[in-house]
Amino acid sequence: MHPPEMRARARALRARGHDIRSVARSLSLPYTTVWHWCVDRPEPAVFGSAVRCFRCRPDQDDPPDQAAYAYLLGLYLGDGHMVTTDRTPVLRIYCADAWPNLIGQCDTAMRAVLANKVQHIQKRGCVAVQSTARHWPCLFPQHGPGRKHERPIVLTEWQRTIVEPQAGDFLRGLFHSDGCRFANQVTVRGKRYVYPRYMFHNESTDIMGLCQWALDLLGIAWRMNRRNSLSVARREAVAALDRHVGPKS
Structure with missing residues (x-):
């Protein structure tokens, strides 16, 4: 984890008009780290016992269940979608009706990673397993406008650190x-x-x-x-x- 002072310096440079790349270069930080601080989450997170996002807790570097995170990341990259236009982001994974056990595994992974509540929305031929939570974009920075195959999909440094020992779950x-x-x-x-x-x-x-x-x-x-x-x-x-x-x- 980087010290809070480093995040504050990055945000201050960004506020003075520097672009993400120049801020990362001047502070010797990865581009994706500065992007997360200044674009994905430009305001300091409010900490407390209710915050389950490991990216926003100063006392936690990794997800409590790394295998569940790696598995959910794989599901998201395959059949997942994130809606960030509403007040609270929604992570949605589509699971075919033909695989009821998969629906349960997806639900379990969401709860292990972040979700307090998971909904199952029946669609034609599939179930949308979804959870509404403010911190989903922190955990899946690959979200963005357009289809996944029409934009770059690159794991951040911290994601690779989690996925490498959990490659099987991914x-x-x-x-x-x-x-x-x-x-x-x-x-x-x-x-x-x-x-x-x-x-x-x-x-x-x-x-x-x-x-x-x-x-x-x-x-x-x-x-x-x-x-x-x-x-x-x-x-x-x-x-x-x-x-x-x-x-x-």
Whole structure:
């Protein structure tokens, strides 16, 4: 955690007209850290026992449940959306009706990370699992206008610090949202073979890159079978991913 005086200096420089990049350079800080202080949360947070946001508490550096945060981040990057135009931000994850267990896992992760209350809104063919909380934008700075594949999606330094040791949970969120495990069938010289295979599909090259990065951290072999589709098919790679991802149902 940076001392409060550093945050105050950054905000003072910004108030005098300096842009984010020049403030970061002058204070030897990451660009994303200064952006969070001066743009995403320009006013000092009000602390107290009711504040659960680990980014806004001076006594807490990381989420109390890092695995839950990594999992929820994966879900958000896949099928998540954040509404910040209302008075209080809303984090919304869309879960297909076909996977009722996924709905429960998403609900549990939201509560472990920040939410005091989670709503399930039935939509056509899916359920929107959502929570209203003022501090969701602090925890998911990837939010922004437009579709995710039309804007940069980059993890901040503090997010990478959390996700790296929890790469398996992060992948579980990604594959539970935009991935699947199925029985692939091939015929070779007239003989039919059936074997399990994972697929991950996303239009964002940045999110696809994060999936590749997490797989590499765990030593799981993958290949791109299409521009927007990744495959994990080797027997040992599928077995390794099974240990982390598990059933989606």
